[in-house]
Amino acid sequence: MTPITQEVVLAEPRGFCAGVDRAIEIVERALTKFGAPIYVRHEIVHNTYVVNDLKAKGAIFIEELSDVPAGATLVFSAHGVSQAVRREAEARGFQVFDATCPLVTKVHVEVAKLAKEGYEFIMIGHKGHPEVEGTMGQLSEGIHLVEDVVDVDRVQLRQSEKLAVVTQTTLSVDDAADILAAVRRRFPQVREPKQQDICYATQNRQDAIKVLAPQVDIVVVVGSPTSSNSNRLRELAERLGTPAYMVDDAGQLEAAWFEGRPRVGLTAGASAPEVLVEAVIARLREMGATSVRKMAGVEEHIRFPLPLGLGDKSMAELVTTRS
Known part of the structure; x- marks a missing residue:
């Protein structure tokens, strides 16, 4: 066989x-x-x-x-x-x-600070996502959600002299850039964050997919259906022309996906543990995989402190990445 x-x-x-x-x-x-x-x-x-x-x-x-x-x-x-x-x-x-x-907290702090200065906000994100609900819930009014470019044209502001934009941290980098460009076109004076709100991990995993997808015949993303950043990885691979599937665990793999597709790209969303990736690899070996290699990419070295009372009083370590 x-x-x-x-x-x-x-x-x-x-x-x-x-x-x-x-x-x-x-x-x-x-x-x-x-x-x-x-x-x-x-x-x-x-x-x-x-x-x-x-x-x-x-x-x-x-x-x-x-x-x-x-x-x-x-x-x-x-x-x-x-x-x-x-x-x-x-x-x-x-x-x-x-x-x-802490990267979500950074967005919350920015919203609170600028709100005191009289700013209204446009938030780029997905309606109903808990992060979006949390960020928009920092204010009782004056924050407007946009999910796509069309939504930007529908925004009705009380004033536009003081307007800032914030972003859900787990969005598609490319989609968010398109929506932000539409915000800039309509509101040229909009204030943007000093550093983009999309987190380093989301950015790095999407960048890795952009390198991985052209090298393989199919991409498998390990992640749960509710995971925004995992869904974005699958969508990005498909946008690049590579068939892609997302699985919660190895038991969801279907042999038909891999017929005529001998090179399999494998990644995992930021909330998926490595034990699930290892289980998927084991299942792919059962399906005939003879080699597993790790693509070169960014190494992440970051750690956030725990809350006081749980044994960690250190300052957050700086983000350092190297190719």
């Missing part, structure tokens, strides 16, 4: 980013220090394996704070929360640990 696959090419970088590592460690340390249960508002990160693993260790995931008993320990997810959620958690007297990714 002719092997379905022959070579697997691993994208570099792939998988967990510093914000995801930090969020998971916050829940695990809280469980160790305070015991189960630890309540987490929303999925800590958008990955089924990670959420189920933490559930097995004693984490309880909730959406409404009314489902958390008085005196409990509560963790905010990596996506961030609105000011209304923060106020409610404080009013209910929970012990709170904030696992919001």
